[in-house]
Amino acid sequence: MDHDLVGQLFKKYYNDVLLYAMSLTRNASEAEDLVSEAFFKALAIADDVKNFKAWILKVCRNLFLNKKRKHSKIVELSEDMSSECDDVLQQIVKDENYRALYNAIGLLPQNLKEVILLFYFEDMRVDAISLIVGKSESNVKVMLYRGREQIKQILEK
Template sequence: MEEYKFNECVRTQSKRLYLIALSFTKNQADAEDILQNVYLKLFNCKKEFESDEHIAKWLTKVCINESKDLLRLHFRKRSVPLEEAINLSCIDNTQDIDLIKAVMSLPKNQRAVIHLFYFEDLQINEIAKLLGVKESTVKARLSRARQKLKAKLGDDDYE
């Protein structure tokens, strides 16, 4: 990949990929490590991408796989306060902070589908493919996560 194209990917995809990694790890340092691994793979990748959208989807898949690998390798439950896990300086208002905290408190599998569906605008079939599960599983996780978020946040502001 050409250097200018690589730099453009880093500039445009970093925040999105960081949030994906963070949704899996709940740990800022681990999310940053995952992001570095993702960009190292992109830098060393010899594959020709058809479009920017193709690159974005490839990076999303690599980020998810790197996140799963890290969790599987370490098999640890290292918890930190949500304020530490979330870089609150990049979030604009209190309502967004409350929403992100509520999403981060969900179980990992529900947190992942919520993030991919709402924040990455992926379709259910795309999420199923990325996570390696059936579409019905994605729908069930999405439904359970929505119920939990409604209970935590109330259903007035987040419909």
């Protein structure tokens, strides 16, 4: 792939991919590493990727899952990591309701959280999400429904 094209795609999608990586890792430095690796892989792909955003998010997800498997441990936030995530998120999230919603989403199981973030925060369609997470479109719709229901329960507490 042309390096100039990768540069343009990097500028266009960096923030989206970084937010997605942050939702996976809950750690700013790990998220930045994932984003760098994902865009590095973009250098090797063919020019005919139809939906680059969906593709790069799937690459990011797969890199995360591979690292998680390799280290075979659950990523946990320490107090330092939590404040580091909060600093990054506070730049993006200014509204108190938005923050409450984001925190509620953070309490969801990983599979539901991922689908909710892609659908509502990345404005992705169900068909693109199904490609990223490897589930059927109807399964993604069910996951969206369950995620919304769990968020309602969390916010009502």
